[in-house]
Amino acid sequence: EVQLVESGGGLVKPGGSLRLSCAASGFTFSSFTMNWVRQAPGKGLEWVSSISTSNGYIDYADSVKGRFTISRDNAKSSLYLQMNSLRAEDTAVYYCARVVGPDFWNGYVDDWGQGTQVTVSS
Amino acid sequence: QSALTQPPSASGSPGQSVTISCTGSSSDVGGYNYVSWYQHHPGKAPKLMIYEVTKRPSGVPDRFSGSKSGNTASLTVSGLQAEDEADYYCSSYAGTKKVFGGGTKLTVL
Numbered sequence: 001e002v003q004l005v006e007s008g009g010g011l012v013k014p015g016g017s018l019r020l021s022c023a024a025s026g027f028t029f030s031s032f033t034m035n036w037v038r039q040a041p042g043k044g045l046e047w048v049s050s051i052s053t054s055n056g057y058i059d060y061a062d063s064v065k066g067r068f069t070i071s072r073d074n075a076k077s078s079l080y081l082q083m084n085s086l087r088a089e090d091t092a093v094y095y096c097a098r099v100v101g102p103d104f105w106n107g108y109v110d111d112w113g114q115g116t117q118v119t120v121s122s
Numbered sequence: 123q124s125a126l127t128q129p130p131s132a133s134g135s136p137g138q139s140v141t142i143s144c145t146g147s148s149s150d151v152g153g154y155n156y157v158s159w160y161q162h163h164p165g166k167a168p169k170l171m172i173y174e175v176t177k178r179p180s181g182v183p184d185r186f187s188g189s190k191s192g193n194t195a196s197l198t199v200s201g202l203q204a205e206d207e208a209d210y211y212c213s214s215y216a217g218t219k220k221v222f223g224g225g226t227k228l229t230v231l
Contacts, residue, residue: 004167035220037222043224044125044211044222044223044224044225045160045162045168045211045213045222045225046125046222047215047220047221047222050220059220095167095168099215100173101156101215105216105217105218106154106156106215106216106217107156107215108156108158108170108173108174108213108215109158109160109168109170109213109215110170110173110179111170112167112168112169113167114166114167115167
């Protein structure tokens with residue numbers, strides 16, 4: 001059974017930093033592109049960032065580019081999101097998500113974690 | 123990246139059918155067959171219901187079906203049941219764009 005467990009969320013002041021982690025199990029982690037997707041209060045889902053199987057390709061939403069950094073450790077079956085210069089509008093539940101597809105650019109999310117809450121407030 | 127457009131709400135009585143639309147453009151929904159649909163109960167992980175426009179993962183009831191015409195994809199839920207009440211999101215992961223719809227709250231009356 002695929003399991004994705006996020007951690008690292010919490011309350012942080014504007015301008016602060018936070019590092020999210022996602023522990024994966026139940027599948028060959030190194031074989032899948034991974035994503036972070038978020039949902040702000042009362043809003044829909046928003047794609048945040050993607051990373052390919054061997055870090056060869058990385059992509060970010062314009063709203064987080066230059067502030068967030070995605071990374072992975074295939075030996076530890078773990079996905080990370082380093083979030084710097086946080087803003088109130090980054091407040092959301094952040095989901096770790098596994099992507100299925102023929103390549104980095106095309107596919108779909110087939111499994112999700114339960115999410116971790118990030119709140120940016122003074 | 124602009125979100126895909128979904129109606130904010132939809133509803134139907136038990137046993138009826140409901141269709142939820144998802145409108146994008148020729149650079150996402152209309153140009154590729156990587157449209158997927160997710161069911162989301164608040165506080166839980168979203169669940170994949172339809173992928174590649176029309177395909178159903180194992181375990182998803184055949185009451186759920188997907189289609190596409192031009193730049194608009196649709197999710198149809200037939201034989202509505204109480205447990206179908208949830209938020210539904212469409213998504214297009216294709217080319218250089220990865221976008222979701224704004225979500226539709228499905229209410230079973």
